[in-house]
Amino acid sequence: MVPTAGVPTMGVDRYWRCCVSPAFVDATPVVELAGVWIHEVAHLLRDHHARADRLPAADQRDRVRVNVAQDCEINDDLIADGLALPEGRMEPRLFGLATGGMFESYLSAIPATAPHAPDRGSGARGAPAPGEPAEGAGPGRIGSVEAEALRRQTARAMRAHQRTRGLLPAGWQRWAQELLEPTVDWRRALSGAVREAAAWAGGAVDYTYRRPSRRTPALGGRVVLPSLRRPLPRVAIVVDTSGSMGEDELAAALGEVTGVLLEVGVRGNRVAVPACDADVHAVSRVTSAEQVTLAGGGGTDMRVGIRAALAAAERPNIVVVLTDGYTPWPGETPSCRLIAALIGAGAPQPPGWVETVRVPPRA
Structure with a gap:
């Protein structure tokens, strides 16, 4: 006082x-x-x-x-x-x-x-x-x-x-x-996780001979030195289309596809979106949520979608799984960043090595 x-x-x-x-x-x-x-x-x-x-x-x-x-x-x-x-x-x-x-x-x-x-x-x-x-x-x-x-x-x-x-x-x-019991802004958490993963992937460098190093002429043309390149991160978004995902959950998942595409911001780099239940039914290469093709409706096994994403010719650096969580998960950490956006209040917790963002059900 x-x-x-x-x-x-x-x-x-x-x-x-x-x-x-x-x-x-x-x-x-x-x-x-x-x-x-x-x-x-x-x-x-x-x-x-x-x-x-x-x-x-x-x-x-x-x-x-x-x-x-x-x-x-x-x-x-x-x-x-x-x-x-x-x-x-x-x-x-x-x-x-x-x-x-x-x-x-x-x-x-x-x-x-x-x-x-x-x-x-x-x-x-x-x-x-x-x-x-x-x-x-x-x-x-x-x-x-x-x-x-x-x-x-x-x-x-x-x-x-x-x-x-x-x-x-x-x-x-x-x-x-x-x-x-603070509630986390899941949109900020999801976009932050994707941003961080994209920055992490974009920070990787590798050597390439497609563009020789500027120091090559100094060697008199006898040796060609490679230059360093910084690859753009590639993203796969695995969408759960199983029977346990209702229309509201699917609508929420599709809405987040657009948000993720905006947050990645990799200058037009396309994003692969496998639609998956217990099998992969469709793989879309999209620049907006409206281009996603949904198929399926049976059982749930997101491991199939994750494997399909990692087996693609253009292997992703980041895999985002949009699911209600009622699925088995890979037995070990994949060689990429894996982010699970768990849709619904009762979504089970995935293994500890999976980066998790909880998306509450739509009102």
Whole structure:
């Protein structure tokens, strides 16, 4: 707690210090002070300052609007918990919004200027606020490691409270769930895995006599030196068309083919897409998902598709398998990067040497 006349009410900075106006404390009933205190702590627990830093520049410039959206994210949970808050509090219903949302989703409905909107400090909107202690000064400065430990400790306590009493507001339930069981952005994970594999394959070099080395003339033509070449990575995408893959799963798989093609970015190098269940039924050489030919619908054995991809005349450096996971896998690591995009919530885990990205089912 940092008493200061430089803030009108109460606000937190990104180092978990709370700047408080003594005049505001004197004028506010204790029950409302408790609600405001918990409100300020919620800004820190929900990492609002870091999330504000990730907003587009145009949104970051309108700091009051960001603060109002953040208050809406917090206050609906505090009101549902029966906490008293001062008049003029911001709630989603004031803007015709549903409760339980994230502040990022509220922003577009918040007016550019909002009356009586308090500034909650850099612990909320990210940028330093007037009246806060200097970055490296002041008591009680908390670092990022301790802050994360406090978040996790609070989330575990909330989860335990929910199990025993079942009284936790929905927003706090969601926050604790996401903190303790984070969900990975599978699109980013898949594209990142393919990018890394493509960079790894593209970094390989080999010698070629098709283009002699520039040092060859120095040897008087008696010896021809080879030059080094950097081959473009080749990709095979094995699509599971077995009976256990429903239409939604196949649609998701085909949608990811286009994403993978874009992420590889190998200047028009074509990608092989074998359609496979327990046998390989069709192999397409494609530049877009619409060119993929799907066939099959029987049992499942992705080993057949992987072997067919590796046996091709133009051997791939990267094999991406789009499957629901109900398949046997090769007994040993193939001589390429193997990435499994597992479609569906219950997809079994492949062997540990398979790079795995989980794709949730479509809503």
